[in-house]
Every structure is written in structure tokens, then in C-alpha cells.
Amino acid sequence: MAVEIPADELPQVLVLAPPADFSSLESQFPNRFHFLKPWFSKLPLLQFLTSYAQSAPALLVSPGDRLAVSSNILDCLPSLKLVVTISAGVDHLDLPELRRCGVAIAYAGNLFSEDVADMAVGLLIDVLRKVSAGDRFVRKGLWPTKGNPPLGLKLSGKRIGIVGLGKIGSEVAKRLEGFGCKLSYNSRTKKPIVSYSYYSNVYELATNCEAIIICCGLTKETRHMINREVMLALGKDGVMVNVGRGAIIDEKEMIQCLIEGEIGGVGLDVFENEPEIPEQLFTLDNVVLSPHVAVTTKESMEGLVKLATDNLEALFANKPLVSPFVD
């Protein structure tokens, strides 16, 4: 029979703010960590940290926290050795500050790549073939009275551009090969082992493609990289899918282009100010809106708990991290 260790004797893991489903997440962690949960305390966050988290070596964060891990927080955590973020993106972390403090980062790595790629293809088919719009059409009872809905566009054989050919972009490409698509990509550098056409900037990519799929991370360089010029280059039948980060697209310009018919449609899993979304998007039929779920499946959530546990246990056992983020 396993002996239950008192919580106080377990290694401390600070959770900055509860992930949306932390209670269910926590129940899946083995009896292995003592989670410090400042949101249950009446103290202001920084005071809680100063009072209770001085010796916490590990911090668990999620991109939904809205609390950037930056100097004011790190200054209260002198024992911090590791931040485990349950995300593939790290734009909610102050990387230079973490580096300065000597704090390592473990992240979801490639855990989500397949799920995100599946969703990207799903959104692409949905926008081109008007799947969600067709579902709305049928549910409103319009089929018997209005007859056929507007025609969709074919996916097979289309020229598709992938923005960011990392793990996710490569998985998207692999899937689209099965559809006979002609693939090209944009990334910081040309990949020597890839046969797809390379364009050194997104404008050229959009000019030469019928659809683009945004799979890159958000950085200073990629913020609003998809601007009006890129959308005009994509053209009136052109389609965009975004499974990266919302702010990679200039959202205001995108809405203008959609309303003016300057682009054909968009499938978005991410938004500039999610979960708030510009209401104008709700009125458009050539838009598929997804509540940032490209990474979340039953399977990926189970894998995430295991990966976070494995990284924390590696820290406490002085072993190499399972999925370290290397800047």
C-alpha cells in the first residue's frame, strides 16, 4: 500500500493563476507536489509570494494567465529554478528577465504540433468549403426554402503558403501533401532539406499562393506582419488560417479587407485580444471563429499533465528537463 506523504513535505510548485481547468488538471497530478495557490489567499499576489513562496523552486503557468512572468514577480521568488509553462508559445514569459535570474523554462514543446496541424487543416477546409456556414444554413432551416448555398472553393491542388515552417508548419505541410496541394513557405531562413518553394517574405508568399496558414510564433518581427499589403497580395479569393497568435495579423485591417471583399475568408483560432473578439466578425459568413482550441484535445491535455509532471520531477531529481525551452 502506498504511503501518502503530507502535503507540506512535498516539493513546492507555485501556480501563479489557475489555468481554466486547474481543479481537473490538479486532480490528474500524482500525489507528488504541494501546489501553492495564491488565488485562494486574501493577500495581494506579490505579498502572497513574499510570504509563502520564498522557497518555491518551481512555477507552473499557462498562457491564459494574463500575468506575465516578469521582474516584479521574479523578484519575489528568490528560490525559483524552473518555470513550467503548459503551452507551446512563450510570449507570456519575460525571457531576458528569466535568463538574467538563471531560471530555466520547460514548455509543451512539440506536444501539440499534431493537434494544431489537424486544426489548421480543418479550419482551411472549413473556410474554403464553407462547412460552418453550411451548418448554420441548415440549422436555420434555410435549405428547403433557399436551395443551394453559395459555392465553396476546392482545396485539392491549391497553392498553399505556410508562414513559419517549424514543427507545426511541417506537420501542416505533411497533411496538405495528401491533398495534392502545391506547398511553399516563409521562414527566417531557407530550410535546406525541404523541397517546398521558399519565399523570404510573406508578401511574396501571399502573392504566389491561394491560401496562407500562419504557424509561426509572436515576436517583435512577426507582430502585424500580416498587414493590408499582404492581404491584398493574397487576393479576393485568397484565404488565411491563423493558428499562431492573434497579433501576427493586423486584425483591424483584416476586418476591413473582409468587409470590402479584398480577401476571400479567414479561419482563426487566435485573436489579438482574446477572448474578446471584434463583434464585426460575428456578422461575416466567410469567417470561421475558433476559441483557441487548436492545442486542446482530450489526448493533448492528458499528455500535458504527464509532460509537466515529468519536467517537475526532473527538476526535483536534478535530472535534465524533458522539454526545455532554449531561446
Add this chain to the structure above:
Amino acid sequence: MAVEIPADELPQVLVLAPPADFSSLESQFPNRFHFLKPWFSKLPLLQFLTSYAQSAPALLVSPGDRLAVSSNILDCLPSLKLVVTISAGVDHLDLPELRRCGVAIAYAGNLFSEDVADMAVGLLIDVLRKVSAGDRFVRKGLWPTKGNPPLGLKLSGKRIGIVGLGKIGSEVAKRLEGFGCKLSYNSRTKKPIVSYSYYSNVYELATNCEAIIICCGLTKETRHMINREVMLALGKDGVMVNVGRGAIIDEKEMIQCLIEGEIGGVGLDVFENEPEIPEQLFTLDNVVLSPHVAVTTKESMEGLVKLATDNLEALFANKPLVSPFVD
């Protein structure tokens, strides 16, 4: 300058009932045929045929006609040599009667296969990953207040069963290979050149798969082939996509299984009594409803006009049909 031939001197093509978009379709046909359009006449159909279509050698039909091409119609068309159906299915044609009358059939053949396969994969991703449901969730403004929607299921790596491994089924399989899916299939006979697992009946297929995609035609044998037993074998997380014909699934039993949670979800492009759909389906969130558009894209409609034209011209030039249906 091309000389316009008077309509009366052009070869006659009878159109039994207008396809939903016949006026736009007709405008795309070259000035090559004289279309007889009984729906513009005050005469009852059979009387119109007897009066005006005695010498018509060709008949253009679409599966949406709701007028089966059967003996009462064929008896009025003694000169008929060819039925051109703008569909890949032929279940609206009385094949024995056409054979008896010596009338050839041209059909859409494989023209739609890629589009249908694209849509099948799109519906599969939509049901598993809850794309349309997510779009509804966001458009209703629920994201900021309700937080995360229910988790979807992963597609990559899933065991997928294909019902009917003809041209469409094979195209679906090709696409799903890119997602790392483990494929198996059911068909009348085992295909010697295919490496996917073969099951001689759909019950066994459903038992061994997490999702099935129905790609076969409607025949006496396949009507209600997907019955309650098959759905129970598929199981509570199991998913079905139907791009074949509605009546292949026992729709009443399917609705019962969905309501009882006996299957996980369905993506349907076809229905037993379309465009009428059981309203119970409108209330279910694990259902994607598509108004029979798997075959219709801007590109396929253009290809269809060309194929119909080529078949009709082949008839009038005494040449072999471009896409004959061979029973």
C-alpha cells in the same frame, strides 16, 4: 466571326427538371445544344414529352430532380440514346429499364472525388475537434463568460474505417495517411493492391475503428447498412461521417444513438429525405450538418459543364462517351 446557329437546328437535349442553378449552368454551355425545358410549359410533363421530345436523343438530369428516370418517362422518349446525369451517383436512374431501352448513361465519374474526399476529411475534423460548435460558441459571445468549450478529440493517429474503397474512399484514405491515421476499410471484395486492413462487414469495421467514413453508393444492400448495432460497435466516442447517401444510415436510429450518447458525433453531408432534415438534429451540438455540397465547388461545377458538354458532343459525333457509366 462565329456564325450563330438557330436553336431549332441544334441537337436537342431534354432537361427533365431544372437543376437548382440551371440558368447559370445553361449560360455556360456553348451555343451547341437546343435545350427542351418542360418546366416552362403549361402541359403536364408526360404530355410535354409526347408532344415535343419524340426526337430528343439526349436527356440531361441531376440527382436533385426528384423525378426518377423510369419506364413512364422512357416510354415517351422513343429516340432517346443517352442520359447524362450531372452526378457521381446513379440511384435516381432506373438502370434495368434504361438497359432494356438501350439507353447509354454518362455520369460525372471521378470528377468530384477529390472535392468529396476533401469534404469528408473536413467533416471528420469538424466533428472531432468541434469546429462548427466552437464557431457557434464564439458567435454567441460565450467565450468571455463561459471560458473554454468542451474538449475535442484528436484526429492524428486515430483508427479510421472507410466504408467503400472506390475512388472517393481511396482519396479519403490518401489524405488521412498524412494525418498518421491507421486505416482500414470495408467493401464488397478485398482489394489485393491495398495495404489497409480489410473487414468483410461494417460491424467488424466499426468494432475496430474510432471513426468511420461512409463513401459508398446507395444500393439495396447498403440501405440502412449502418444500423443501431453498427453504431453501438463504434461506441460512445466513435464518430461517423457520411458523404455517400443519406439512406445508408438508419437515420432514426442514429438520432436515438446521438441523443442517448451511444455514439460520439456525426458529420453529415447527406440525409434520408433531404433537404428536409429531422429537427432533432438541429438541437445537437455533436452534429455537423452540411447541405449536400461535398461535390459542389466553383471548380467542380465548371468541370461538370465541360464534362456534360463533352459527353453530349461525343454522342452527336458518334464517338465514344467521355465518362460512360458501366453497371
